[in-house]
Amino acid sequence: MRIGQGYDVHQLVEGRQLILGGVPIAFEKGLLGHSDADVLVHAVCDALLGAAGLNDIGHHFPDSDARYKGISSLKLLQSVCTLLAENAYRIVNIDATVFAQAPRLAPYREQMRDQLAAAMHLACGRINIKATTTEGLGPFGRGEGIGAMCIALLRSL
Numbered sequence: 634m635r636i637g638q639g640y641d642v643h644q645l646v647e648g649r650q651l652i653l654g655g656v657p658i659a660f661e662k663g664l665l666g667h668s669d670a671d672v673l674v675h676a677v678c679d680a681l682l683g684a685a686g687l688n689d690i691g692h693h694f695p696d697s698d699a700r701y702k703g704i705s706s707l708k709l710l711q712s713v714c715t716l717l718a719e720n721a722y723r724i725v726n727i728d729a730t731v732f733a734q735a736p737r738l739a740p741y742r743e744q745m746r747d748q749l750a751a752a753m754h755l756a757c758g759r760i761n762i763k764a765t766t767t768e769g770l771g772p773f774g775r776g777e778g779i780g781a782m783c784i785a786l787l788r789s790l
């Protein structure tokens with residue numbers, strides 16, 4: 634068994650579509666980034682790569698590479714899962730938390746889980762997504778950005 638953690642933050646700005654866990658979310662702002670800036674999926678990718686000892690998302694998909702401009706982060710997650718398979722790892726479970734003062738994410742939680750499950754070819758029961766506000770405190774509480782943390786457990790085949 635191998636465990637890994639991932640953490641990511643993106644800035645909230647006007648004029649961008651908010652996408653979390655591969656799901657477009659109705660909100661007046663979106664996350665700024667080279668890809669679709671899906672902070673939840675980025676944290677999941679980093680947790681998986683970390684558990685496998687395979688560096689990080691910026692190493693595999695650099696934001697200086699035009700191929701990844703505007704790309705759906707679910708595609709990056711699919712590539713990460715291919716890498717895991719090539720290295721004979723299987724995912725045991727994923728547990729992630731999103732930090733966002735707004736919008737309320739509970740209505741999207743199942744959709745997000747389904748998107749992650751499809752991208753990872755993983756049973757929904759192995760994926761848990763939580764969301765929390767930070768009680769108005771800090772950059773997330775002030776709505777300056779959205780953050781995400783994830784822990785992943787892998788099994789070596």
Ligand code: MG
Nearest residue numbers: 641642672675
């Ligand atoms: Mg990121």
